[in-house]
Amino acid sequence: MIESRGTGDKQASYRGRARGIVAACAMALAAASPGAHAVDVDAGDYTALPDGTNLAIVYYQHATRDALFADGDKVDVDAGLDSNVGILRGVHYMDVGGYIVDPQFLLPFGRLEAKDDLSALGDADGMGDLILAATVWLVNDPKNSTYFGITPFLFLPTGDYDKKDALNLGENRWKFALQAGYITQIAPKLLLDVVADVTVYGDNDDFGPTGAKLEQDPSVQLQGFLRYQMSDTWDLRAGISHTTGGKTEVDGVSQNDRLQTTKVSVGTGVFVTPTVQFIANYGRDVDVRQGFREDNRLNLRLLKVF
Numbered sequence: 576m577i578e579s580r581g582t583g584d585k586q587a588s589y590r591g592r593a594r595g596i597v598a599a600c601a602m603a604l605a606a607a608s609p610g611a612h613a614v615d616v617d618a619g620d621y622t623a624l625p626d627g628t629n630l631a632i633v634y635y636q637h638a639t640r641d642a643l644f645a646d647g648d649k650v651d652v653d654a655g656l657d658s659n660v661g662i663l664r665g666v667h668y669m670d671v672g673g674y675i676v677d678p679q680f681l682l683p684f685g686r687l688e689a690k691d692d693l694s695a696l697g698d699a700d701g702m703g704d705l706i707l708a709a710t711v712w713l714v715n716d717p718k719n720s721t722y723f724g725i726t727p728f729l730f731l732p733t734g735d736y737d738k739k740d741a742l743n744l745g746e747n748r749w750k751f752a753l754q755a756g757y758i759t760q761i762a763p764k765l766l767l768d769v770v771a772d773v774t775v776y777g778d779n780d781d782f783g784p785t786g787a788k789l790e791q792d793p794s795v796q797l798q799g800f801l802r803y804q805m806s807d808t809w810d811l812r813a814g815i816s817h818t819t820g821g822k823t824e825v826d827g828v829s830q831n832d833r834l835q836t837t838k839v840s841v842g843t844g845v846f847v848t849p850t851v852q853f854i855a856n857y858g859r860d861v862d863v864r865q866g867f868r869e870d871n872r873l874n875l876r877l878l879k880v881f
Contacts, residue, residue, distance in 0.1 A: 614728055614752045614772045617854055617876060618800035618812045619844065621724050621756030621768065623712040624677075626670040628880060634662035635875045636685075640867040643693075646831065647864045655690030656867055660703070675715055681706040683734075687742045699742040701735030710756075720760040728752040738781045748789070749777035768800040768814075776821075787826045794821035794834060808846040812856070815839050835864035840872075850880040 624630075636658070643654035666679040683703030689696035707729045714723035730752075734745025754772035761767045775793045782789035800814040815837070822833040840858030847853055854876040860869045 614754050614774065614796060615816065616754075616756065616768075616770050616798060617844075617856070617874075618766075618768045618802050618810075618814060619758070621710070621722050621758050621770065623675045623710075623715045623717075623722050623724065624668045624880075626668060626675065628668040630664070630666040631879045631881065632662075632664040632666070633877050634660075634664070636660045636662070636872070638869050638872040641870040642863075642868040644863045644865055644868060652693065653691040654693050654867065656693065657688045657690060658685060660685030671711075675712045676709055678709040679707075681708070683744070685744065687744070689742060696741040699735070699740060699744055701744045702733070703744045704734040704746055704750075705731045707731070714757075720758065720766060722756075722758045724756050726754045726756070728754065732777075738786055739784055746779065747781055748779040751775050764804040766802040766804070766810075768798075768802070770798040772796050774821075782825065790824045792820055792822045792833075795819055802844075810844050811842075812844060813839070813841045814856075814858075832865045834866065835862075836860060836866070837862040838869065838872075840874075842874075852876075852878040852880075854878070 638658045640654065640656040643650040643652060660683055662681055662683045664679060664681045666677050668675055668677045670676075682705055684701065685703070686698065686700040688698040708726055710724040710726040712722060712724040714721060716722065728751065730746070730750035732745060732747050732749055734743070736743045736745035736747040738747075752772050752774040754770060756768065756770040758766060758768050773793055773795050776791040779789040780786075796816060796818045798814060798816045800812055802810045802812045804810050816839075817835075817837045819835050820833060823830045838858055838860045840856045842854060842856030844852060844854040854874075856872075856874040858869075858872045858874070
């Protein structure tokens with residue numbers, strides 16, 4: 576009987592920890608990349624386009640998560656969380672003092688659904704937080720396929736949020752990210768993309784059922800891609816991303832939940848017409864220290880140039 580009671584207490588403790596981690600991770604699902612990284616990019620995003628060009632972009636992202644980690648150890652629950660997220664994005668390229676700048680917005684929307692042992696956390700659907708951004712290209716050399724740009728992102732707390740819900744599409748806080756991206760050709764038909772960013776987080780003063788104060792340390796993400804041009808209109812691509820930092824405190828109590836996640840992806844991009852591009856990427860997490868592990872992610876993107 577003592578052994579049975581101890582096992583039950585351990586399971587209850589794990590489930591309590593799981594609920595806290597779920598709630599913290601779910602806030603990050605509001606942004607463009609529902610796996611906790613709102614400034615994920617596609618290979619080629621840091622290509623500058625001519626003054627006056629406009630882009631209309633729609634994304635669909637489906638991800639499944641099959642495990643929950645705390646301090647590098649897998650939590651002993653059958654943790655499932657699925658997300659289906661769309662993003663509407665508009666971009667305009669303009670010349671400002673001799674530099675190409677692209678003011679833009681991103682509006683996420685979708686659905687989150689907890690499964691298996693976490694099914695009691697329910698689901699959420701609606702709008703995510705509006706994102707405003709603008710890249711400034713400091714290097715714009717189409718002849719040599721070389722570009723370098725810097726992008727500030729501002730995340731507005733406009734998405735659907737209810738403190739009583741464990742899962743939300745909105746985060747109920749402001750965020751700011753500064754990202755830099757570099758593209759260059761390293762061999763005939765082979766392009767390298769390198770992207771780095773840092774995100775700083777405002778406070779959520781109405782976190783969880785008790786309306787606690789959530790604070791979060793800055794996080795850093797590094798992304799790299801290789802693209803092989805099969806033709807002028809078709810490429811094959813592979814990428815790797817690593818995120819670290821982002822430890823949180825709730826009412827001044829550290830949650831010991833510093834992120835350290837590495838993920839990989841493969842995909843392809845093709846211009847089906849001169850002004851319409853389709854991108855498909857498949858990826859998954861390969862190393863997770865804290866939070867959900869994505870076992871499958873499918874990203875689709877349709878872009879129209881006008």
